[in-house]
Amino acid sequence: MENIALADPGAQLSVWSLFISASWVVKLVMIGLLCASVWTWAIIVDKLVSYARMRLALNRFEQVFWSGQSLEELYRTLADRKTTGxxxxxxxxxxEWKKSFEKGAKTPLGLQTRIDKAMDLALTREMEKLEGRLGFLATTGSAAPFIGLFGTVIGIMTSFQAIAGSKNTSLAVVAPGIAEALLATAIGLLAAIPAVIAYNKLSSDASKIAVRMEGFSDEFSAILSRQIDEKVAPKA
Incomplete structure (x- = not known):
């Protein structure tokens, strides 16, 4: 009988039993944090894969672009495809270059400005794709510990009310309620820590990719600027 009595407290302090015996408010907190943790990991995996694909696409494009292939031929190859980066x-x-010349571009400055704006807009769209859903990681990393702490406070208040009602302050009575409360904090940290680490890592990766695209945009703008001077300036 002693062995059975000793086994009961351990069973009561298992994670599942603590969750089941928690109040409905603490349960909602735990479930919300677990859902946030699952979504966080889904975003992390998706971003790692998409960033790896983006870097590969950038390497391939740079290799083709600087291989000496004509811009017109490369444009015809990519125009009807779904392109990124x-x-x-x-x-x-x-x-924009082709549209402007079809309509009869007359001033180099106007044409250069339109092309630069078109590239800036394309770059902005690519960055929005790269940085999409990173805000959720930042929010989870900053808010999850406090949400878990809220569940802990509610759990401890409930435990104190139970203690007051039973008028028993022994460790056997106090421990399960305190453990239920601390479980909410643990789940909050479980969601927050990977979110913070992943946000910092993925933000850094996105910035590096953005720098590469901005560098290409500047280089290509200079190339087109020289060609604009050759084609448009003499007609001015």
């Missing part, structure tokens, strides 16, 4: 910036610039 540098490819999207290149297509946006070349599309």
């Amino acid at each position: 540098m490819g999207a910036i290149f297509v946006a610039a070349m599309r």
